[in-house]
Amino acid sequence: IKKHPIADRKLKTVTAEHLQAFLDLLTFGGEFPDGKVKKGYSKDYIHSFSAVLQQSFRFAVFPKQLISFNPMQYIKLKKQAEEVDLFSDDEVEEGTQPISHEDYERLIQYLEKKNPPAILPIQIAYYAGLRIGETCGLTWQDINLEEQCLTIKRSIRYDGMKHKNIIGPTKRKKVRIVDFGDTLTEVLKAARKEQLKNRMQYGELYHRNYYKEVHVKNRVYYEYYHLDGTQEIPTDYKEISFVCLRPDGSLELPSTLSIVCRSVAKKLEGFEDFHFHQLRHTYTSNLLSNGAAPKDVQELLGHSDVSTTMNIYAHSTRKAKRDSARLLDKVASNA
Known part of the structure; x- marks a missing residue:
């Protein structure tokens, strides 16, 4: 919280709009004060931030009486949308790479x-x-x-x-x-x-x-x-x-x-x-790349669906798949 510009404001000038913008940034991600573009945090992490702010402003109202009302009472914690934008220009993000x-x-x-x-x-x-x-x-x-x-x-x-x-x-x-x-x-x-x-x-x-x-x-x-x-x-x-x-x-x-x-x-x-x-992703990749049955790996990991297991493996093997695809270039150049 101290790293965000909201921390530099006088207590009495902090409004619900300022707090909402701060928590929205944490939820949905974007450009942070250090200039870095980051993803949104997890739901539990957002609730931790919200709890700290709620208690702090409540304490400022009473017993400290530094402000007359708690602006956090007007804040709505939003959720990240799970819909996929079919026409987005964003690139598909590569998954977590396994560790050799x-x-x-x-x-x-x-x-x-x-x-x-x-x-x-x-x-x-x-x-x-x-x-x-x-x-x-x-x-x-x-x-x-x-x-x-x-x-x-x-x-x-x-x-x-x-x-x-x-x-x-x-x-x-x-x-x-x-x-x-x-x-x-x-x-x-x-x-x-x-x-x-x-x-x-x-x-x-x-x-x-x-x-x-x-x-x-x-x-x-x-x-x-x-x-x-x-x-x-x-x-x-x-x-x-x-x-x-x-x-x-x-x-x-x-x-x-x-x-x-x-x-x-x-x-x-x-x-x-x-x-x-990343260690869990490495475990998944190591098992599947060495011939383990996807259903067995799913049960070892405790995934609800085997597709989750296979998606992790698919993301983690992006480099190998790219290298395989480029084998065709070698075929063409030798033709």
């Missing part, structure tokens, strides 16, 4: 020096295709190392309105089983061993992870907390043994991982557009 295995290894080497706690979730996403919230929500009870499979039943996300990390269902609200191979098996075994070692080294300062059940208006949700051994555990806290931990035992959260990915995009050559979800 060489680049993946280079990424791991970079993180070993810069941010080791991010390595395990990135390894899990690369070898099992999990979403960022699903990766962070994985517990050791969800993993069967002998059968080499994961049970995906929960996801973690940050709720901007509640200012809490919330444990909830997966995107499709369905439990799914994801099989994996020997490489991820060894990664998980090594991680488990490292965590037991950290627990011994940190002693009572080692953190345990908990969730708390919250009931609001006939709805139930679960808040995430972590406490070290010196802190008293509330009676309504239930312990949960997450897989992706920091050295002190606390959970490696999606918000932290997103920051790490943004840092990678800025500092690691060849990763300029990198984001965590």
Whole structure:
């Protein structure tokens, strides 16, 4: 918000029109104050911005009495239209490119020096295709190392309105089983061993992870907390043994991982557009390009429709298809 010109206005001169224009820009995208043209943000992200502004202006009205009314009460959060313009001149956007295995290894080497706690979730996403919230929500009870499979039943996300990390269902609200191979098996075994070692080294300062059940208006949700051994555990806290931990035992959260990915995009050559979800696209592309059945890949990914799976693959293989098409030029030149 501070980066936008609206932040430079005097409080009393900020109108509903200014706020509506700001939130519309975030929703639909366009040219931002830094001169860059960006896409609109997700619905959850927009609601986070709206919540901050609502509370801020409400506070300015009362108890501060700096303004007489809250201009945010007139704001309408709009939705991005899903219709396709059949006569648009816009080019079809290319999809997220998969990461080569060489680049993946280079990424791991970079993180070993810069941010080791991010390595395990990135390894899990690369070898099992999990979403960022699903990766962070994985517990050791969800993993069967002998059968080499994961049970995906929960996801973690940050709720901007509640200012809490919330444990909830997966995107499709369905439990799914994801099989994996020997490489991820060894990664998980090594991680488990490292965590037991950290627990011994940190002693009572080692953190345990908990969730708390919250009931609001006939709805139930679960808040995430972590406490070290010196802190008293509330009676309504239930312990949960997450897989992706920091050295002190606390959970490696999606918000932290997103920051790490943004840092990678800025500092690691060849990763300029990198984001965590790219690992899931890479997993999809790797399976399909090596002969996996699309229906099997759909079920491993938890997509609602096999066309979603195939669209990702189609976008990710644009370069290969272009190169194939240009083979005809070679045929023509040799004729």
